[in-house]
Amino acid sequence: MNETNTLPLSRRLKEATTSTHETLDQSIMSRNMFATTKGYRDFVLLQYRFHQHLDPLYRHEVLAGIIPGLEARNRFSLIQEDLNDLGEPLPSHPTFLPVEDASVAAGWLYVGEGSKLGAGFLIKLAQKIGFTPSFGARHLAPDPEGRGLSWNRFREAIDHAPELDPTRCIQGAQDAFRHVRRYLESPEDVLMHP
Numbered sequence: 001m002n003e004t005n006t007l008p009l010s011r012r013l014k015e016a017t018t019s020t021h022e023t024l025d026q027s028i029m030s031r032n033m034f035a036t037t038k039g040y041r042d043f044v045l046l047q048y049r050f051h052q053h054l055d056p057l058y059r060h061e062v063l064a065g066i067i068p069g070l071e072a073r074n075r076f077s078l079i080q081e082d083l084n085d086l087g088e089p090l091p092s093h094p095t096f097l098p099v100e101d102a103s104v105a106a107g108w109l110y111v112g113e114g115s116k117l118g119a120g121f122l123i124k125l126a127q128k129i130g131f132t133p134s135f136g137a138r139h140l141a142p143d144p145e146g147r148g149l150s151w152n153r154f155r156e157a158i159d160h161a162p163e164l165d166p167t168r169c170i171q172g173a174q175d176a177f178r179h180v181r182r183y184l185e186s187p188e189d190v191l192m193h194p
Contacts, residue, residue: 034125107172
């Protein structure tokens with residue numbers, strides 16, 4: 001049996017997306033989005049666009065039965081509050097990526113939930129320019145149970161879900177990273193206003 005096929009799903013997802021993830025992180029940091037209020041606003045708009053697609057996945061009926069407290073993990077409303085703090089009108093983009101397949105949706109959520117770990121570093125940068133977990137950087141704050149425990153519970157839930165197809169999960173995660181990269185490289189897709 002191929003050793004890759006015996007690895008937990010979260011490990012397979014990590015191995016399949018590490019290069020893409022690192023490249024995306026480098027691209028975000030190279031744009032100095034945490035150096036100025038304008039740059040940070042662009043970052044929050046980027047987050048808005050991505051999490052608008054994740055929003056319905058946190059109410060996915062199948063995944064709600066796999067991942068405890070799934071809906072409470074959703075940060076989309078916090079991003080909306082952060083944009084309000086920034087005096088930024090909400091973009092007028094519809095959610096146009098319906099993902100009904102539970103395995104593909106789990107791949108997208110893997111990217112969204114994993115980004116909460118990196119947010120521990122990003123919130124420190126946001127605080128240097130005046131944004132905090134109660135003003136402008138709500139979506140970067142940890143889940144109530146803490147970053148590590150929240151991530152471990154998510155990871156364990158998908159690792160013990162035989163109904164999730166690893167190949168389709170990986171496809172979903174790769175699609176999610178590609179979309180964030182496209183939004184980053186085409187800011188006009190992100191920075192459109194009503």
